[in-house]
Amino acid sequence: MSRNPCELGRLSLAEVTSDSHSNLSSDVSSEHLCFGFESNRQLATGAMAMSLLQGVNPNSPQIKDYVHQYLRFLTAHEVGHTLGLRHNFHGSTLLSPEQLNDTNITHNLGLVGSVMDYVPVNLAPKGEPQGDYFPIIIGPYDQWAIEYGYTPILANTLYQEKQVLKEIAQRSGEPELSFATDEDFWGVFLDPAANVFDLSSDMLQYSQWQLDNAIAMWERLESHSPRAGEGYDQVRRMFETIFGYYQNHAENITLYIGGQSFNRNRIGDPNGRLPFEPIPVNQQREALNTLQKYVFSEEAFQFSPQLLNKLAPSRWQDWGNPDVNSSLEYRIGDRILWFQKSILEEILAPTRLVRLRDLELNTSQNNSLAMPELFEALQNSIWTEVLEADKGIEISGIRRSLQREHLNLLTKMVLREVNVPEDALTLAWFQLKQLQEVLERTLEKQNDRMDAYTLAHLEMTRDRIVKTLGAQLQTN
Incomplete structure (x- = not known):
């Protein structure tokens, strides 16, 4: 029986489930390639971090548990699509950074609000105990969406069914049910919380932790040597994997500059929030200061000649070799410049400058980051x-x-x-x-x-x- 999407507090019917319980959502047939590619990179990053930061052997039980966590999360994400759920890129904001590695919380409430997000590997900051690397249970949003889409309703009239659905949907304002899907992210990049491969309710803090983790991994790589019989191409791939991880978190931080929170609240919703809320100026300044330190400062990217001279590719000519088309030398100057240039262009992009201009009108005096x-x-x-x-x-x-x-x-x-x-x-x-x-x-x-x-x-x-x-x- 069709259900009127107008009766949902902040979710449309298409955003929760399909009309037919057996139909797939539009996401399934075109699941973004970036999820598979970037998820694999996140998986590799986590395994490498376990080796470099925690001294975990590649054949250890910890690595086995780590891979199983990833497979459970990946399977849950895809099963969610078969049940009709769309992406929820707000799902990663469920917990504070300090809660992410508390398994008493993550095993009961969940690591994320929804497994329909694209979630990075959760790496604890240096000196803190490591919790779950990936979600091991579905989140509060997933349970709520399935409740709306699949709860048997014993109603004699459409009006009675409508009232039951309305009662379920009225929870939409609860923070753990926050929602943002593809249209809120792809090509928009307005709301830092509606993002992929981010984690926690304070991405500024979490991303800074991960930048520090990346630096620590580079430092450990200085003394890392391949095992007997292996080539130095392993060091090169590890170095570049860390670089990609570093760049991902720097790019996440840029979203705070000129950013705004967006929500689907309707008139009469209990929390009384307006659809748009500018990111507080203190957070925008913190983001800018973090980028100055980790991307643009003189102290950034201090690699020893010893490490740089290890970055040799594999010379094995085979279609399965990821280095087969790599240049012989690792052009570190070009790599650093490309990264710094991309971040600088992001910060000074015309769209961002327009947003900064307009935020001066959307906020009270001295409460916006002026150009x-x-x-x-x-x-x-x-x-x-x-x-x-x-x-x-x-x-x-x-x-x-x-x-x-x-x-x-x-x-x-x-x-x-x-x-x-x-x-x-x-x-x-x-x-x-x-x-x-x-x-x-x-x-x-x-x-x-x-x-x-x-x-x-x-x-x-x-x-x-x-x-x-x-x-x-x-x-x-």
């Missing part, structure tokens, strides 16, 4: 060597590359090569003007206290800024 603060913070962390120069300057190759990318983005804004708000254009112009003045003073006073790389880099930077600020601009 001037964002532009200044990025410039201060990326050009630290120049802005704080009080002695000889030596800018590393990694830092020079990052500075060029920052200069490229500001230049494109000023020359109207990207469609950004006018305020962003003027701020980019202002940042370049300030940088030009600093470069003039620095080059005049410290010209003879720089290495050749740094001198050429700063001279060329100054020249590019002069030409950009003096260029004839196209008007809209």
Whole structure:
């Protein structure tokens, strides 16, 4: 019997279950390839972390339990689809970071609110006991959705059935039943909580823990050697797996800058929330500070030559070899630059700048991260060597590359090569003007206290800024 989706508090019928109990939801036939690919990467990351951080042997019972947890979660996710459930990318926000490794909680309430989320491996922070790596029971949302879709209703009239369903759906405002599906995530990236491969109600804290875990894994990899008879390609793959994990959590953090929470509340719902709630400014600043530390600072990506010289690929020519098309050398400079560039482009993306502009209207005074603060913070962390120069300057190759990318983005804004708000254009112009003045003073006073790389880099930077600020601009 058909059920009217209008009677659901925050869920439509299609978002909970199909009309026919045997029909598949639209997600099943087109289950996103990223789930399989990224889940496998998460699985590999967890197994590697157990080896590097906990000293677990690959053939140990712990690894067996770990794999079984993953398979139970994966199976539950796919069975959920066969029962008609859609993705719930809010499911990962059920617990606080501190609760994630408390098995008294995760074995009773669940690790996540819904197994219909794309969930990463849960790695405890350094010094904390490890709990479950993946969900081992279904979540509160899953139970509630199945209750709505499959509870036998002994009703004589449509009105009576409607009232029973309405009573079940009225729980939609409970935090553990939070819901966000594909349309709320794919191509939108507005709400940090409606995200994939994130975990906990405080993703900022959790992601910082995982960035620290990744750094610890890199440090352990310094002294790691393959077993007798194995090649160094294992070290290369482990290094790159950690890099992917590091990047995933950095990208999650960018969502807080200019982000907003979105919910499906309707008028009359008990919690009284509006559909949109800007992310608090203190969280946006924390996200920006975290990215400055882990992505843009001088201290980020300090790898020893000993480790870098281990990163050799397998030379076995076989279709099943993942290294078969790899370059012989591991181009660490390109790898770091590609990562830093992608994060910088995310932060200064036109869509994000528009959101920051509009959030100044959607929030009370001084309760939003204004674009001037964002532009200044990025410039201060990326050009630290120049802005704080009080002695000889030596800018590393990694830092020079990052500075060029920052200069490229500001230049494109000023020359109207990207469609950004006018305020962003003027701020980019202002940042370049300030940088030009600093470069003039620095080059005049410290010209003879720089290495050749740094001198050429700063001279060329100054020249590019002069030409950009003096260029004839196209008007809209």
